[in-house]
Amino acid sequence: MxxxxxxxxxxxxKIIMLLRRHWTIMxxxxxxxxxxxxxxxxxxxxxxxxxxxxxxxxxxxxxxxLITSLYYLYIWLFIFAVFVxxxxxxxxxxxHRILNIEQKGLFHRVISEQKLYRIQDVTSELKGILPTLFxxxxxxxxxxxxxxxxxxxxxxxxxxxxxKVIMMSEQSxxxxxxxxxxxxxxx
Amino acid sequence: xEITLEIFYYAYLVMVGISFLFSFVVVWHLLRFGHFNISSxxxxxxxxxxxxxxxxxxxxxxxxxxxNEPIQITGGFQLNK
Numbered sequence: 001m002x003x004x005x006x007x008x009x010x011x012x013x014k015i016i017m018l019l020r021r022h023w024t025i026m027x028x029x030x031x032x033x034x035x036x037x038x039x040x041x042x043x044x045x046x047x048x049x050x051x052x053x054x055x056x057x058x059x060x061x062x063x064x065x066l067i068t069s070l071y072y073l074y075i076w077l078f079i080f081a082v083f084v085x086x087x088x089x090x091x092x093x094x095x096h097r098i099l100n101i102e103q104k105g106l107f108h109r110v111i112s113e114q115k116l117y118r119i120q121d122v123t124s125e126l127k128g129i130l131p132t133l134f135x136x137x138x139x140x141x142x143x144x145x146x147x148x149x150x151x152x153x154x155x156x157x158x159x160x161x162x163x164k165v166i167m168m169s170e171q172s173x174x175x176x177x178x179x180x181x182x183x184x185x186x187x
Numbered sequence: 188x189e190i191t192l193e194i195f196y197y198a199y200l201v202m203v204g205i206s207f208l209f210s211f212v213v214v215w216h217l218l219r220f221g222h223f224n225i226s227s228x229x230x231x232x233x234x235x236x237x238x239x240x241x242x243x244x245x246x247x248x249x250x251x252x253x254x255n256e257p258i259q260i261t262g263g264f265q266l267n268k
Contacts, residue, residue, distance in 0.1 A: 059258055062192055066199045069245035073206050076241060077213070080234045084217045087230070101220075106212055109220065 010096050016168060017093040019161065021154040022136035026086040033079045040071065081106075091152045093165060096172070098141065100150055116172035118144045122165050124158035141165060193254045203242070210238065 044051055054060035088103035099113045119141055126137035137158035141150035155161055214231050221227045 058252075058256060059192070062195055062252055065245065065248045065252075066195055069241065069249075070199065070202050070206075073203065073238065073241050076234070076237055077206055077209055080210070080230075081213050083230065084213050084221070088216065088220050103216070103220070106216065 013094050013096050015092055015094050017091075017161065017164060019091040019093075019152055019155045021086060021089060022134060022156045024130065024134050024136070025154050026083065029082045029086075030079055033075050033082070037072065037075050040068065089153075091155065093168060095168065098150060098165070100152075112150070114141075114143045114150060116165075116169045117176045119165065119169040120144050122162045122169070124162035126158055139165070189257045189259055191254065192252065192256050192258065196249075196252075196254050199249075206238075210234070 051064070055064055085103055088101070088109075090099075090101045092099040092101070093116075095116075097113050097115050098119075099111065102110045104110060121140075121142035123140040123142075124137060125140065126132060126135070131137045131154075134156075136154050136156050139152040139155060139158045139161050141152070143150065152158070152161060214234070217227050217231060
């Protein structure tokens, strides 16, 4: 069961889809830092004599230890920050609305939402070699109210996501129509 | 001019302090917006374990260094054996 905290949750609101970017996006970023972590080790073996000369001096040894320690500490911090950035970028489709929660840097968070019945057009886009290989892409959602579209970026299986959003939107529109008709009858 | 190795030690501590600050901000973000659930706690613990291991391993070497050892700066660093 999907469980995620949503602010001002409506009664009977259930999460239908909780989407994050495809895992390969995070993996490539982490691989970059992984490569950065291996570089000093490669350098150590390539320039062994040079490093041995530096380490043999007390001052050189001290600098070597301090810089290496900081280097790996910060690489680990960057890897964690990349992961948190990935983890906090979420697109949620409930049976009432769609939510777009994006963490843009450490101190910039954007949350936007739109009712499902306001959705006019849903487009899925799968562009490039890697997105085709791993089946991830972008889903553009055009709503009635806004000029700018909701964009689910680099989500897995964009075609399935767009179909599901269209289906949920149709259901929501039907439900709204029924409720409006009921209201008209009662008045 | 003569300085001691202590300067590098303090510079190191400042950089470690900055990394602590950023770590705190990132962890706070994860727990505040990713919500206080088991997976968030596991991620934070994994991060802290590795970070503390790096610092602990470094400390084993750093603690053996004589920080009061002077370095001669005469137009450049003079390395003391």
